[in-house]
Each structure stands twice: as structure tokens, then as C-alpha cells.
């Protein structure tokens with residue numbers, strides 16, 4: 368995310384605009400004061416190689432209330448801010464779009480209550496919004512990649528390489544759970560890049576008899592002289608009946624089928640840490656640059672969009688439609704329509 372923030376700030380400054388950073392997400396917008404900071408060229412120096420986000424990120428219950436959003440509107444207006452770039456997942460982006468839609472109504476209320484002058488409100492009649500997708504899950508429909516997904520993939524493959532040493536020494540099987548919520552991008556790509564023996568993803572649910580199938584595959588590897596076996600499991604893995612398939616279920620299947628005492632490793636939040644990959648840095652720089660350009664274009668005023676990447680080119684998505692499509696893919700997965708879900712992702716990697 369830092370690469371995107373850096374590119375936004377520097378592109379805006381180059382265009383003669385005055386960029387601000389809102390610290391800690393919506394909490395900063397609601398708190399105002401020092402949480403809304405003017406940014407200079409040097410404010411974003413030396414952050415390109417840092418993981419996470421230097422401007423902070425937080426879930427805010429207060430932003431879900433009308434009163435909370437009223438305070439945010441007032442604080443933004445006081446700084447003359449009526450153009451926002453929001454980096455987040457589908458929830459944050461649709462929340463931001465709701466905020467944009469009710470902007471005029473908020474202004475009316477603030478003018479009526481005397482908290483904001485009619486002149487100030489008239490100078491900023493609409494809110495413009497550009498969304499960038501920040502999520503390691505790579506689950507937004509219409510973009511090939513989301514900010515952070517490549518770095519998380521890198522963390523997983525590194526962990527697989529490390530686990531391989533001990534697995535091979537002891538001739539063991541490791542069952543590794545990876546993040547990604549309901550999207551199989553991370554486990555699938557990590558399985559390919561890290562050389563896993565078996566992978567469980569939400570989009571390819573485990574069929575009846577999967578226990579025997581996993582055991583047979585592992586046995587084939589051992590017969591061929593392989594000393595280690597790695598199984599990757601998405602945190603949202605299921606079977607065709609919709610029942611969760613957990614690392615524990617798989618360990619039991621290996622115990623029953625092969626008499627193996629497999630080890631379980633749940634990678635957890637290490638996947639979301641550390642220095643960003645080169646791909647994440649340049650892609651986010653490209654997106655941050657494009658987002659600032661889009662935000663400053665007169666035609667964009669009062670509108671909302673998401674910028675993503677398709678075939679290594681920045682792509683512009685309708686915000687509302689992208690969120691609707693993402694949620695409908697989730698519904699397809701919930702209802703067991705996995706093939707349709709895979710097609711509907713609009714992601715080159717799944718195609």
C-alpha cells in the first residue's frame with residue numbers, strides 16, 4: 368500500500384494539487400485534526416520498501432453510523448477535501464461509495480445546523496472517489512491482481528521452501544493452511560510456484576472419497592522417491608456438500624489411510640507482513656499514479672470508480688458493479704456453483 372500512497376502523493380504534487388493523508392482510515396476522517404495531514408514530497412520518502420501502510424488502517428464501527436459520517440464530512444470539508452482515494456477490499460470500497468452518495472445530504476444537514484457555511488458547502492458540492500483494491504486475497508471481480516496479493520504469495524512460497532527442509536529430513540507430510548478467505552488464488556498459485564502435492568481451494572471443492580485420493584497421490588510421490596509432501600489448504604476450503612475441509616480433517620485422513628503422523632502449519636498473519644515484492648511495488652506505483660490522474664480529471668468529479676489491473680494494464684471498473692459482481696461470485700461459491708464462480712471472477716489467473 369505504501370507504494371500506492373507514495374505515487375498518489377507525488378503525482379498530485381506534480382499536478383499542483385494539495386494531497387492529504389487520512390491516518391488510520393475512517394477513524395482519522397472522523398477524528399479530524401492531526402489525523403488529516405498535508406503531505407509533501409518528503410512525507411513519503413523511504414516507504415517504498417516497507418510492508419503494511421505507514422498511514423495506518425482500521426475498521427471503524429463509528430463510520431457505519433450516520434453521525435460518524437457527518438463528522439467525517441465536516442472534517443474533510445474544513446480542509447477543502449472533496450476527492451478521495453480509498454484503498455481497501457470490497458467492504459471498504461462499497462462503504463466509501465455510500466459516503467459519496469450521501470455527501471450532498473450531509474452538506475445540507477451541516478449547513479442547516481450552522482456547522483458549515485453555505486459558501487464552503489457550495490464550493491464542494493460533490494465527493495469524487497477512486498478505489499484501489501488492497502487485499503492479499505485477490506478476490507475482487509474484474510482485476511487480475513490486488514495490492515498485497517503478490518507479496519503474500521511470496522511469503523507462502525518462502526514458507527513452503529523452509530518447511531520442505533524439515534519435511535524432507537524427517538520424510539514427513541506437512542499440511543499448510545493459507546489465507547485468502549473465500550478465494551483460492553493464494554493456495555492455487557502457491558501450489559504451482561512452491562510445488563505442492565495437493566491443494567484444497569474453495570473453487571474446487573473436495574469430492575466424496577477425497578481422503579483416499581490424497582493418500583494415493585502422496586503414496587505415489589513416496590514410491591517415486593520423494594522424501595517430503597506438502598498439502599496446501601485454503602482457509603475457505605470445503606467439500607462438495609459445503610462442509611469445511613480443515614487441516615485437522617486432512618491429518619486424520621492421512622493417519623487413517625497411510626498411518627502417517629502429518630504436521631500442521633497454519634501460516635496466519637506472517638503472510639501479511641514484511642517487505643513488499645517488486646511486482647507489488649511497481650503495480651501499486653502504477654495504480655497510485657493512475658488514481659491521482661483520474662481523481663484530478665474534471666470528468667471524474669462526483670463519480671466513483673475502481674482502478675485495477677487486467678493483462679498488465681490499468682483498468683477502470685464501475686465501483687458499484689465490481690462490488691455486486693464480487694458478492695455474486697461469493698454467492699455462487701456458497702451455493703456450490705464453483706464452475707460459474709471461476710468463470711465469473713474476471714481474473715486472468717483463473718481463466
Ligand code: F6P
Pocket residue numbers: 456502503504546547548602639
Ligand atoms: O482479507 C484479508 C485477510 O487476511 C484474509 O485472508 C483473512 O481471512 C483475514 O483477512 C484475517 O483477518 P484479521 O486480520 O482481521 O484476522
